Each structure stands twice: as structure tokens, then as C-alpha cells.
Amino acid sequence: MIQVNNLTKKYNATTVLNIQELEIPKGQSFGLVGNNGAGKTTFFSLLLDLIEPTSGGIINHNIEVNTSENWKNFTGAFLDESFLIGYLTAEEYFYFIGELRGQNKADVDALLKKYEEFFNNEILNTKKYLRDLSKGNMKKVGIIATLIGNPEVVILDEPFANLDPTTVNRLKKIVKELAENPDVTVLISSHDLIHTVEVCNRIVALNKGEVVKDINTSEETLKELEAFFAV
């Protein structure tokens, strides 16, 4: 379970995030939607202790993220390309992450085998360093790397962006599978309402740093959201 209490983040006088209370129960697939600057990435960065909260805090499975580092053992995240090591090949990168997460080569290989279809033969054995991959392929590597070591919390920022239509559908399948596991909490953010509604069982909309919608996904969710973001 992830608990957010009185969380604010200010840059000088500007408040970029202000969440009074938010609870994400274990096993939920949680979607965060909002326009540019709504605070989605800020929220994830706070959850990963990459930036310091101005006030309040986040508790990830009973661990206050900005005081202890133990959440790292069960949390996998991919925010952007700065999570990739450009001078490694995809395999080397996966093994590196694997070793950090206590997985041996065979464990990692088994996982990669499982997601072979998702890679679409564009990632493994290509003799390319990650820095030379296209944006979409980089994203594929980053997403699968978060799954190494069976994390209980998976955080993906804008996972659908830059991916081709086929890969988007494959990714949706992967996220849904993860969401079915009652031990895994999936958090994704997106600009794309349709994708998010499809894979998440709860959706929170942020606007200018505040929670403006908090709905459990149903038939009407998409319409409700589209009405909210309509111009």
C-alpha cells in the first residue's frame, strides 16, 4: 500500500504538487492522467525520492521513502531515458540491473524470454548500444528492466508515448497481466485517456498539482474523463 499525506512540492513560490491524501492499495493498477505540468512526473519523482518534498511525505509499504532506502528492494521504475545506461547493450543493461537486484543471469534470461514478443527482435542481439536505439526501443528496454527481480511496485511514466501501435497493444497486455497479480501495484501516468482507462482499475486526474478526479474505472469513466479534458 502506498500512502500519501499532506504532500506538497513548491519551487520558490509556485506550488507544483499538493496532494492532501491519497491511498493506493496493494494490487491496484493506478493510472495518473493530466495535462502537461499537472504534476504527474513530480509525483513519481517524489515517490522515488528523486526530489525532496516541501512538506508531507509518501509511505511505500510502511517505509517512508525519504528517510529509508528499503523501498528500493521492491520498487521498479522507469521515468525516462536517464534510467538507461547509454554505453551498454540491452543485454548488458538487463544483467547489470539483475545483479543489483540479486538476480542471476538465468533469472534475467527467463524474464527476457517471456517478453520476447514485446521486444519484436529489435532489442536483443542487435549489437547496438542503448544510446543508439530509437526512442521507442529505448522505452521497451526501460519498461522490461523495471520488471527484473519481481518488484511489488512498478512505476512507469508515460509508457505509451513513442511506442508503435502494435507495441502499445503488447504493453497493455503486459500491464494487465501485472495488474492481475494481487501482490503487484502498478502505477502509470499517461496523456492518453483511452489507454489508461483500458489498463487501470483506478484513475486519478491531476490538474495544476491537485487531485481533481478520483474514479474507479467503469463503462462511463472514459466519457467522464473526456468531458473533463474537453476544450
Added chain:
Amino acid sequence: MIKHFLTLEWKSFVRSASFKTDLAFKIFMALIFLSFAVMFIFMGIGAFYGIKKAGLEPLQTVNKFMIYYLFADMMMRYFFQKIPTLTIRPLLVLPIKKNTIVHFSLGKTILNYFNTTHAFFFIPFSIILLINGYSVLGVITWHLGILTVILFINFLNILINNKDLIFGIVATIVIGLIASQYYKLFDITIYTQPFFQGLYEHVWMVLVPIFALLIIYYFTFNFFKKDLTLDERLHIKKNLAKSNDLTWLNQFGTLGTFLKNDIKLLMRNKRAKTTLYMSFFFLFYGLIFFTQDIYKNSVMQAFAAVFVTGGFLINFGQFVPSWDSSYYQLMMTQSISYKEYLNSKWWLMVIGTAISMLLASFYIYFGWDIYITILAVGIYNIGFNSFLVLFTGAYTRTAIDLESAKGAFGDKKAFNVKTLLFSLPQMIIPILLFGIGLLADNFYIGIALIACFGILGLLFKSRIFLLIEKIFQKEKYNAIVAYKQKN
């Protein structure tokens, strides 16, 4: 059109990240720049009178060594002058003629500081020549001629940019020439000196370099224009990945994991490779001091030894953890132990220093005393400076662009009071200890003290690592923010 280009350039200059530092720092940088300029000017003036005092004809002597000066310039450029191709990418789709773009980007390189710094030497030198009654026309053509040769090198460098083979050949020839000059086998200056002297004596000779410059400009222009598409010249070169598992490092556990990564970091990135080259050059730093008798048995012996053995240590260590800046967020979300992380970097520095100590064995030629100093200081580097360097690194907030060799000279942002605080003792301590030995009139006391300091440092390794870890933890958020700011 030119006006647009110039405003673009001006903006990129004024808005560059290095200008965004605080005022005090700007003043400091301006002072450094001024002091360099003054130094060059005095070199220009001093060279004339200095040479004259030595009983030689100044212009002829300068011309004699001109060829080596130009060689040195060429080497420096090869390593550090960046060819500004990528900045013109956005211009390609705008309604601008390709010729104009090429002229502009080539013209831009002329204003590079690799060309302009020479002026600080040559202009004062030429003025002094004029004051001393040298022929006005001759001095002008000589000056013009040298300027043209420098520009020639500028364009030559663009042509051979990134062709390691050509550079290797040139470098070998140059080193061969220096060696054969030193051992009086063959003296190239006999052949080149008359050329440079001729620029002064025969006015028409200035046409030779000008003509050469025009030809090379023509070639560079065509070379550039031909490949002015995104999949050729402007394309970021992609190398075929060479996978190497380095599995033998697995036996070292987490340390091995990091070591594997760090070795790949060093082998596969331009910026990191530059560090390796520079470390190699540092190895020869001692030649400046050990070949001259006045430095014999002076504290400078220890000073030189710090750099002979510590080239890699200093160049690499001062940027820990900045080496990992481009994926620092990843590192911060993985459960890594700082201790293992630091340990890996530390071992790399130890290995680098040990190799330097071995390679430096050619200094035995200058006497065992010197090599013993080098060994002792090497131990000191491993056991003491390695930690000081890591402290410097912990306070350094520079995002390193691994793909470009730029910034290898040291980065402005890497300079602050704290890093200075940890940098100075790196040289001062061995100098002092060596000095104690000299005062006691026993060379070996100083040597023993230096080595002892190193061994003592090793004993406190885990304690010191804890301190550095604390800095890492405290500076975590600042580091993430700083590393996000790319140039």
C-alpha cells in the same frame, strides 16, 4: 543572412550554461583569463629579450622551434577541438543555401579559441620586433604567414577529425622527430626554419601558406558540403557494439558488477577515453623536471611524481560520481550500496596508479632516487590522494556528457571552494614531507614519510568511505538536479 547567424552565435555564447554561474565565479574566471592573457603577452615580449640575452637571434630562434609549436597545436586540437557540425542541424530545413551554411560553420571555427589564443603570443612578439627595428613589411608578412599556417592546421584538423589512424601516424612521426632531434640523429628544424624565416625575408613567400590555406579551405568546403545530410556528416556516429561479459569479474560479487560497468564506461565513451589518453600524457610530466639539474633533489621531484603516478587517479577520481551523471536517477532508485559503488571506483584508481608506477620505470634512466620517489608517491597516491580525490568528486556537480571529449580540460562548475580545499593538499602534502627529508638531510626520511602517509590512509579506508557516503546521501537531491542540466 550573416546577421542572423551572428545573432544566433551570440545567443548561444551568452546563454551557454557556463555563463549561468554566479557573479563571483564570473569575476574569478575573467581574472584567470586575464592572467593567462597577460602571461602570454609577457611570453611574447619575454621571448624576444630572453632569447636575445642568450646570445641568439630572436626571430630565427622562434622560427627554428616553430615547427614543434605547430605540432603541439595540432595535437591539442585533435584531442580537444570540437567540430561544430551538430549545431547546424536545425538550419538544414530552413531556406538557406547549403553553401552559406558550410561557409558559416567553417568560418565559425576560425573564431575558436584554439586560433585566437595564439594572438596573445604573436601580436606582442611582432610589436617587439617592430620596435627593435625589424623590417615592417617583413614582420607583417611573417605574422600573416604564421596566422595562415595556424588556420591551415585548423582546417586540416577538421579534415582528419576522428580519424585515429591518420592521427596515430602523424603522432608517431612527430615523436620520432623529437627523439631524433634530441639524440642529434636528424634535425627537421634545419629544413623548416628557412621556410618560416623566409616569410620574413622574402615577402613573396607569404603567398605559399595563403595558397595552401585556400586549397585546404576548398577541400574542406567540398568535403563538408558533400556530406551535409543527416545520414552522413551530421549523423551521430554509431559504433557496432562489442559485447564483452567480463565474466571473470563475477567472482568479486557486487564489486565486480560495478567494476564491469566502469570498465565499459572507460572503453566505450569518448570523454572517458580522453581521460585515459590524458593519464598517459601525465606519465611524461616528470620529464620537465627530472631532465633538469636545478630540480634535482628539490621538492619539485615529489610534485612531479604526484602527477606521473596520479594522472588517471586525478582525472578519473575527481569526477566520481559525475561519470554516472547521465543515469544517476537510475542509480538512485536501485538498492545499491554506496560502499561497493565507491569501492569499485577506488579499485580502478588503484589499478590505474599501479600501472602508472610500472610504466614510469623508464625514469630509472634518470637515477634510482627519482624512481624511488615515484614509487613512494605512488603509494601515497593510492593510500591518501585517492580519498582526497573522491572527496573532490563528491562535491563536484557537473553533468558529464560521455559522448563528447569537451570539458576534459576540467570544468568550470567542478571548481568551488570545497573541491579546492581537497585538491591543494594532494600536491602540498608530499612536497612538505619530501621537504622534511631534505631538511633532515636524508632523502630516505622524506620518502619513508610519504609512503607511510599512504599506508596510513589505507588503514582508515572504511571510515573514510563512510564519510564520503554521507556526502553522497546529503547531496543526493542537489546532484540529481545538477546532473539533469545538460549543456
